[in-house]
Amino acid sequence: MIPSDVIDAVAAARQQGVPSESSATGEVNEIAVAAGPDSSVRRVVAVVSKDGSNQTVRIHLVASETEQATDLDLIIEPRDDGLPFPYIVQGELYGQLFSDQLLNAIGSLRPDEAEAIATALETDGESLEHYKIGPPLAGSDDTRRAFKDAELAELEELVAACQAWMMGAPAERAVPDPAMLLPPPTGSAQEVAEAMYLELLTVLADRAEPIVLPSELLTGLGHSQLFDDLSRWQTEFGLDVARVLAQIRIPDEIRGGALEPPLRERGAQEDRSLVVLREYLACEARAGTMAIDVRSTHTRWTREDRLILVKAAERFCRGRVVLEEAA
Amino acid sequence: MTFDALREEYLSEIVGERIYARVRDLIARAMRRRDLTIYGHGSLNWSDAVSEVLHDFVLDVLIGERQIDYIMAVSAGQDDFDRLVHRHLRRYMARTRQRTVIDNLIDRAIERLRQPPFRADGVGAEERFALSDATWDDLASNDDVRRASALAQAVPKDRSAAEERAPRIYDSERLTRILTVLFGEVRGWIRRRELHIFFELLLTPWTASFLDDNERNDPAASELDPEQEALVNDTARELVTELNGEARTILVMKSANLPDRDVASRLGVSRPTVANRKAEVFEAVRRHLELVDPALHSHVLARVTDVLVILERS
Numbered sequence: 075m076i077p078s079d080v081i082d083a084v085a086a087a088r089q090q091g092v093p094s095e096s097s098a099t100g101e102v103n104e105i106a107v108a109a110g111p112d113s114s115v116r117r118v119v120a121v122v123s124k125d126g127s128n129q130t131v132r133i134h135l136v137a138s139e140t141e142q143a144t145d146l147d148l149i150i151e152p153r154d155d156g157l158p159f160p161y162i163v164q165g166e167l168y169g170q171l172f173s174d175q176l177l178n179a180i181g182s183l184r185p186d187e188a189e190a191i192a193t194a195l196e197t198d199g200e201s202l203e204h205y206k207i208g209p210p211l212a213g214s215d216d217t218r219r220a221f222k223d224a225e226l227a228e229l230e231e232l233v234a235a236c237q238a239w240m241m242g243a244p245a246e247r248a249v250p251d252p253a254m255l256l257p258p259p260t261g262s263a264q265e266v267a268e269a270m271y272l273e274l275l276t277v278l279a280d281r282a283e284p285i286v287l288p289s290e291l292l293t294g295l296g297h298s299q300l301f302d303d304l305s306r307w308q309t310e311f312g313l314d315v316a317r318v319l320a321q322i323r324i325p326d327e328i329r330g331g332a333l334e335p336p337l338r339e340r341g342a343q344e345d346r347s348l349v350v351l352r353e354y355l356a357c358e359a360r361a362g363t364m365a366i367d368v369r370s371t372h373t374r375w376t377r378e379d380r381l382i383l384v385k386a387a388e389r390f391c392r393g394r395v396v397l398e399e400a401a
Numbered sequence: 402m403t404f405d406a407l408r409e410e411y412l413s414e415i416v417g418e419r420i421y422a423r424v425r426d427l428i429a430r431a432m433r434r435r436d437l438t439i440y441g442h443g444s445l446n447w448s449d450a451v452s453e454v455l456h457d458f459v460l461d462v463l464i465g466e467r468q469i470d471y472i473m474a475v476s477a478g479q480d481d482f483d484r485l486v487h488r489h490l491r492r493y494m495a496r497t498r499q500r501t502v503i504d505n506l507i508d509r510a511i512e513r514l515r516q517p518p519f520r521a522d523g524v525g526a527e528e529r530f531a532l533s534d535a536t537w538d539d540l541a542s543n544d545d546v547r548r549a550s551a552l553a554q555a556v557p558k559d560r561s562a563a564e565e566r567a568p569r570i571y572d573s574e575r576l577t578r579i580l581t582v583l584f585g586e587v588r589g590w591i592r593r594r595e596l597h598i599f600f601e602l603l604l605t606p607w608t609a610s611f612l613d614d615n616e617r618n619d620p621a622a623s624e625l626d627p628e629q630e631a632l633v634n635d636t637a638r639e640l641v642t643e644l645n646g647e648a649r650t651i652l653v654m655k656s657a658n659l660p661d662r663d664v665a666s667r668l669g670v671s672r673p674t675v676a677n678r679k680a681e682v683f684e685a686v687r688r689h690l691e692l693v694d695p696a697l698h699s700h701v702l703a704r705v706t707d708v709l710v711i712l713e714r715s
């Protein structure tokens with residue numbers, strides 16, 4: 075049974091309605107609910123900048139505990155054109171998110187507020203001079219320190235995947251470069267090399283000796299968890315899994331110096347593989363995968379990364395193509 | 402009840418019977434671990450306290466601050482909802498926490514401890530105190546603090562203040578005396594946490610019910626005429642004489658609110674044995690108190706405790 079004065083207060087609140095929600099767009103100034111990749115943590119964040127090249131956003135953590143505000147936190151009171159509850163945008167607690175991590179938009183900061191909080195740290199709080207802020211943090215007994223520690227832990231969980239990916243850590247998934255699976259151009263050096271390699275395997279098989287599969291291949295594919303994806307490439311895109319064999323190096327003891335490492339012909343085939351790769355990334359985007367690494371092995375002197383951004387069903391998948399120096 | 406049902410109710414009513422009931426369950430769970438006198442919004446029983454806190458929390462926080470909007474915006478399921486309500490509830494309870502006489506005493510004590518013959522070190526929750534000439538590095542043990550509180554029972558409380566809303570309990574001189582007892586007994590530094598244990602033990606002896614009743618009936622009972630003084634002394638002496646060494650130990654230790662486990666350990670007997678013997682001691686106390694005017698009960702008990710503490714120390 076709800077007491078009558080509570081019923082009256084609820085009735086008055088009902089007049090104002092509930093905040094409207096819409097799908098987040100990741101635009102600057104947006105206040106949105108964000109979730110970690112595995113949805114373990116959900117928090118309200120304020121978007122202060124956006125990187126369109128890889129569809130990531132810089133956010134500041136929002137909290138409703140206004141009494142915990144420091145002099146680097148922006149306090150926003152309830153207002154007609156904003157949210158009905160007071161909240162703080164925390165100047166020191168910021169990070170990078172994949173824009174797909176933003177779920178519902180529930181409000182927005184005014185542009186000057188977003189600018190002020192985005193530069194609060196680098197201006198040592200000066201940018202917040204004309205805004206409502208909290209008192210500076212005091213000594214070690216200031217209870218806000220414990221609050222900030224807990225907030226930091228949640229922020230770290232929220233931004234962990236994106237931050238790691240931005241720093242070059244392996245993505246949550248890795249797949250083989252489709253270029254590895256395309257047949258070599260007819261008459262190319264690679265085709266000759268592959269034919270020679272298959273011939274070598276046949277010779278070895280005829281001698282009834284076990285064929286030694288190069289450990290580099292097994293270890294590398296296993297480590298990158300690519301076996302399943304090789305099968306997927308074959309099923310979904312009709313690419314030849316056996317083609318990967320052309321990329322392996324034969325151990326010296328069976329090569330006998332007769333076989334040169336396979337050479338890669340690039341150019342026209344690269345475009346074909348890119349088409350396949352885009353289709354694949356679109357599948358991953360629809361499945362909710364936000365970032366993958368595309369692994370390849372090339373005879374290159376230097377390592378090279380390329381970013382391919384694909385959107386499907388309002389979601390993005392970022393394929394970071396890692397062209398590694400051949401082993 | 403599913404979270405979808407809560408969300409549906411929120412979208413149509415903001416707060417209705419379902420959300421109110423769910424918040425009530427969460428408050429009931431949170432209140433179970435808390436002291437009613439501090440967190441119960443003045444309620445005398447648990448059920449009233451839950452209703453009071455529920456009413457105020459919904460009115461002030463969920464509706465007044467519109468935190469229900471924040472909670473529903475962020476929640477994806479029942480667990481999120483519960484976690485966020487609990488988070489706001491903890492914050493609300495901390496904000497509306499009632500200050501106790503112990504809080505007041507600790508603040509006064511800390512002010513005193515920053516002056517000679519005491520000295521302070523550190524800041525905030527880590528600020529610690531010792532006598533100026535103390536040489537130790539470690540914190541005082543809880544056993545030291547318990548023992549000190551038993552001894553400090555001998556310092557009379559300001560019984561005439563029982564009717565005040567925020568009684569001082571000890572005037573400045575007596576507060577200094579009990580702090581001297583405390584710091585004379587312990588072998589280590591004392592922080593706010595140890596002071597809390599000390600005062601809690603000091604102010605919640607098993608005799609509390611006797612004291613409360615008597616002082617409410619007769620606020621001026623601290624003034625005794627010579628005849629009453631003699632009666633109090635005689636009754637206290639008879640009671641102490643009747644108690645053997647073990648019974649005296651039980652009385653002193655229970656006066657200091659020490660657990661039966663500690664008493665059992667001290668006497669080298671089991672806890673059930675202590676419980677039985679404690680009942681016998683209390684019965685003896687009641688028998689002697691029945692012979693005197695109820696207005697004098699608190700004086701008799703205070704005198705008995707004083708005498709026993711002195712005997713114990715000697």
